[in-house]
Amino acid sequence: MRILLSILFAAGAGTLCGQSAADIVTAARTQVGKTVIYDPAYVSLKYPGGDVPEDRGVCTDVIIRALRVSLAVDLQKVVHEDMAANFSAYPKTWGLKTTDKNIDHRRVLNLQAFLKRRGFSLPATTEAADYQPGDLVTCTVPPKLPHVMIVSDRKTADGRPLVIHNIGRGAQEEDCLFTYPLTGHYRWKVEKPAATPAKAR
Numbered sequence: 001m002r003i004l005l006s007i008l009f010a011a012g013a014g015t016l017c018g019q020s021a022a023d024i025v026t027a028a029r030t031q032v033g034k035t036v037i038y039d040p041a042y043v044s045l046k047y048p049g050g051d052v053p054e055d056r057g058v059c060t061d062v063i064i065r066a067l068r069v070s071l072a073v074d075l076q077k078v079v080h081e082d083m084a085a086n087f088s089a090y091p092k093t094w095g096l097k098t099t100d101k102n103i104d105h106r107r108v109l110n111l112q113a114f115l116k117r118r119g120f121s122l123p124a125t126t127e128a129a130d131y132q133p134g135d136l137v138t139c140t141v142p143p144k145l146p147h148v149m150i151v152s153d154r155k156t157a158d159g160r161p162l163v164i165h166n167i168g169r170g171a172q173e174e175d176c177l178f179t180y181p182l183t184g185h186y187r188w189k190v191e192k193p194a195a196t197p198a199k200a201r
Helices: 002-012 018-029 059-071 075-085 108-117
Strands: 136-141 145-155 161-166 171-174 182-186
Touching: 018 059, 018 145, 018 161, 059 075, 059 108, 059 145, 059 161, 075 108, 108 136, 108 145, 108 182
Parallel strands: none
Antiparallel strands: 136 145, 136 182, 145 161, 161 171
């Protein structure tokens, strides 16, 4: 019985609780109407916590801002640190010889590599029931543009979750989950702090 409980606890530890998922969705939704421009321009950012002006950005900026507000996770920092320590594990699409704190976290392919390395990957199915609020989903927009979205807690009449993303018109919440070929499905895991050892009596 003790072994079974240990297994169940281990399986439950590190999953995204309902409140955290709701917080991600809320933080993403607040960008709708504020981020109104799709702007992929390269910008020099402060580090950590750097951001482009709130009225603009790309699809990854929706994710970056949502995780900063909801989970206090700075993707600029954590992606940079992981890339610096494991550069060979990341795509070489852009011909870089080293990391770039200004742009690495704003590239979908790098986020995919980071999320996979953290163990956050899930099957990218076409079943609506497999997607939960707060999940991150990547796809390819024709002809070859990588894109990332956050799964919403709102659904269509037939049960398909909406997504929150910036695909060209600023942050929007709309029915696009299965519009383009999916390339990844990820669920952030909140790591629980290690238990404090009991003091000797």
